[in-house]
Each structure stands twice: as C-alpha cells, then as structure tokens.
Amino acid sequence: MTAFSLLLQIDAARLIRLNWVDMVIIVIYFGAVLAIGFYLKGQAETGEGFFLAGREMTAWIAGLSFLSANLGSLELMGWAAAAYQYGILAAHWYWIGAIPAMLFLGIVMMPFYYISKTHSVPGYLKLRFGEPSRALSAVTFAFMTVLMSGINMYSMALVMKVVLGWDINFSIWVSSITVAIYVALGGLRSAIFNEVLQFVLIWLGALLIPILGLIEVGGWDKLQARIAENLGTGDYTRLWSTLGSFTDNPMGIHWTGIVLGLGWVISFGYWTTDFLVVQRVLTAKDLRAAKMAPIIGAAFKMMVPFIVILPGLLGLALLPVKLSGEAAAVAGGGHSYNEVLPLMLARYCGPGLLGLGITALIAGFMSGMAGNVSAFSTVWTYDIYRALIRKRASDSHYVSMGRWCTIIGVLVSIGTAYLVMQFLSIMDYVQALFSFFIAPLFGTVLLGMLWRRATPAGGFWGLLLGTVSSIAMWAWVKIDPNALSIIALSSNAKDMAENMYRALWSWIVCVVVTVVVSLVTRPLPEKELVGLVYGCTEIPSEGHLPLTERPIFWAGVVCIAFLVLNVLFW
C-alpha cells in the first residue's frame, strides 16, 4: 500500500474529511521543512554551528523558537480540552504559570547562562558545581526527553487517527523521519528556523476559530452568559475569584496550589532550567538578544489562550454535543474533551482552511519533537559522551556524533511510542516526571546563580536528594493512597494537584539540603565563580541604551499587560 493511499484511508469514525486541497497544503508543508533542512546543511559543520546555531540568532528568532518548542500540538489540543473541562482556569498555565518565570529567565538568569558560554544547562552545572552534578542532570534530562518525545509521538498519532482516520504507524514514521532528516542535516539552526515557521502556521491555522466563534456567539459577554446558561454556573469564566476554596471551582484547586505549585516551582523549573526551551535562547547573537528573547516569548505566550483556551470555552457555549472524558467517549461512542479543537475547526472551516488547521497541529507536533531531539542530541554529545566517554576528539567528530544522535534519539522515541502503545499506563506517569527532575533542578540552578556560598557538594547532594525525595513521595502515594492527604494537603487532590505539591516539596528538600551541605563544606574561591554567580559577575550595563531598547523596559510592559489580564478576568 502506498503512503498516499494509506493517508487517504476511509474511516467512517473520523472527525474531519480532507479533500485534495487540504492534502496539497499538508504535503507542501512537509516539503518546506525538508527544504529548509537541506538548505541549512552547509551551516552546521562545526560544533557551535550544529549545536548552538552559531550563536547568531536575533532576539525575535530565538524568542519565537523558545515559545514554539513548547507549543506542541498536544499542548494546543490538551489545553483546549482543559478549558472545556475546567473553564478559564486553564489559562493560569499560560499566565501565572509562565509569564513571571519567562521574565525572570530573561532578566535575572540569562546573563549567567550566556556569559558562562555554556552549551547546555547541565554544562552550567559542571561549571558551577562540578562533574557529578552535570552527570546527574544530563542523564535524567536525556531519559526524560526521549521518553516525553515518544509519548507525545504516540499521542499525536492517536489524535490523527481519531480526527483524520490516519494509520497510527504512518503518522509516527512519516513525521518522525521528517524531523530526523531536517534536524540531522541542519542541526539546531534548522530546528529553530522550522520552529519559527511552525509558530506562524500555528497562529494562521488556529486563529480563525476564536474569531469566528466570537462572531457566532456575539462577543465575550454573550459567551459568558451562554456558558452560565448551559452549565448553570458562572464559575467557568472566572480566573481567581473561585480559588478561595478547593470546592468552589471546576478544577478543585486552591489558590496556594496555583501560586506556589504552578506559578513558582513548576513554572520557574520548566521555563528557566528545562534545556529544551533554554537551548533556544542560548543561540542568541548577544546578551541583549538573549535577554530579550524570553521577553518576546512571554509577550506571545500571553496571547496563546486566545487560540487555545477561548476555543475550549466556545466549545462549551456552542457545541450541540456534550463532550466527556476519554473512557466515557470510547464506551458511549461520543466525543472526548480532547476533540474540542478539531470539532471547532470542522464547525467553521472548509477546504483549504481545514488543511491549514491540520497543518498547524502537525507543525505543533513537529516543533515539539524537534525541540526534544535537538536538546537530547546536545546533552548527549556534550554532557554525556564528551564528558564521560570520549573526552578528547575533534570538533567534527562531535558534530558527527550529534547528527547520529539525532537519528538515534528519534528511533528511541519511536520505540518509546510503541512501548506506550503496549503499556498505556505509562501515560499516567508522564506528568510526574517534571516533579521528579525539573523541580529539584530549579532549586540547584537558582542557588548556584544567586548564592555564592553554595558549594559543589551542596549542589550535588541537593539535586540528588531533591530528585530521590520526589520519586519517594510518588511511590509512597502509589503504595499507600492515604499518603495523598499529607503530600497534597487533601485526600481529594487530583493528579495535577498532587504533582504540583510534590514538586514544591522536592524543591524545598533540594534547597534545604543544598544550603545545609554548603554551610558545612568549603566554598569555591571567588575567582572560580566569575561569570557564574550573582555578585561575582560583571553584567554589562544597559544604561547607555535608549529606554525602548532595554530588556527591563519591555519586561515591565509585559508584566503590566500580565497584571491587567489577570484583573480583567479575575
């Protein structure tokens, strides 16, 4: 059976039917991303060129790529589904769960990442805390990255099967091989350029839904009224006013969980230490661009709810069918929450526009996967292979290793996808990974950058025990469900709340251990901290720049917009 005939397989259960114009749009997209990879091949011959895109990206390119690597299709569809399920509370993951952390990365942390000239976040830990800390964070990051990549791949293929009737194997192999080719050819530069392209397509493909939805419903006020009428409550369109009690809002969460768990540990951990996103900013051409990139990313991140959360809310108001959870949808033959975005797409979009919308979803998936693969390739090559296996080799050898690693990373991800297909319960454990590895890492990096007294032993033991404590808390609840009321402060806590509180505790464990061990061990001499720690590093002044060219000014503008949005939807 040819690929094209597989693609056009008729499946009566599918949600959307594409015609030839839509298929042409999708095929052109695949052609374009491959063409960019081939075009950029010649500029990825050195380590700096392959792994860090030559460190010559503008703030705009680095900033859009920084955001796009996170804006996967599962992110789009998952949060639209969450908005249908929990209402506007899902927007917290885009606002308080992202904006403060992104601004903090740009203004406070980026100078140290950038001035230290590190290739990666584990690389920074090597400079600050020594080889053991790097090895620990590199191995955990590599493991987490390929696992996440495989799980996302499987989930996306499943979505394509449900929405379009595409064969799962076809979706997995075609999209993965495409990503492997363009990243292996053009390295991080190719991944970044494609991420910018994908970012534009995501917006062009998804923007119509909220526009047309608001036209149909008659504006925001009427949307609120319709949801209140349909559900018998106005709680679905209020961001903060229902968070005073666990029982007053659709998510069953308290504001402390949102502010401390999501807004502090999870958000700051992800946006400031997850190398998948930080790597994009490290490619900036100078320090000012590196500081501006997360600020530009934050400005666009604030707008993403318009194409993700609003369609979910519009679905609540306008869809004639009631969506349910995945299990109920399968049992009852209805539609699940996860299908709200494709359902809204099919509601308004005809030939051509459907193809563009589906291309946006595919682009989202590929940008997320390229992010995983390029970050994995860098960490494997620089922080595991060069650090632990082959310390002295030529630059071209490491570039070659990076290319192979890209392909191997994709193959391992495909293997993981098939593993998930066999053992679906793996999916349940994915969200826990962030609290295992990212939350303690944030504690280690933060203390490393801001506290000169932190010692290599303190950094290592804090990271190790923070990670171990997180895994132990997770296992404790699995073995004894009653432990949930201790870990998550409530026996009614859902998985999401449990993850947030576990992340918070593991971060605290990491910080406390780092501080205690540091105070009883010998600190590094100050000269070894230059370029790595606040107070020991001369950060270039921006005083000579006009106000509108200073990153701090734009961070302030984004911050004000963030506050206004929260008050508007309070």
Next chain:
Amino acid sequence: MSHEKQQISIWYFIGLLVLVYGVLIVGAGVGELISPPDNPRVLQELHVGIWWGALLVIIGGMYVYFFRPGRAA
C-alpha cells in the same frame, strides 16, 4: 535576519509558504462560492476561505517582497 552574506532569510521562506497557501485557500473558497456544499457549515455565508486566503496572500506577498534574496537590509 541575515546570518551570512548570501543566506536567504527565514522570513522569505515563511512568506513564500504563506503566499502559496493563500492562493490555494482563496481558490478553494471561490470553488465553494461557485458550487456551495450540500451541508453548509456554520457561518458559511461569510465565505471565510476567501477573505482569510486573501489575507494570507497579502501577508505572504509582503514578506516575500521585503525579505527577497538580494534585497538590501
């Protein structure tokens, strides 16, 4: 964005793709105008494909023009 002397800007690639998509979507929209579907969608009367496709043609065309290879920055 120009990284090297002869490098084609990524914005040119994006403009080209958006332009081509715009043409295809306008074409499909006109096709639906001439031969309406049996089961019209919600807001079908707005002929979204035509104006959204036209917008893409304009945006794509501008990017192709302003970021075309060889044009001075």
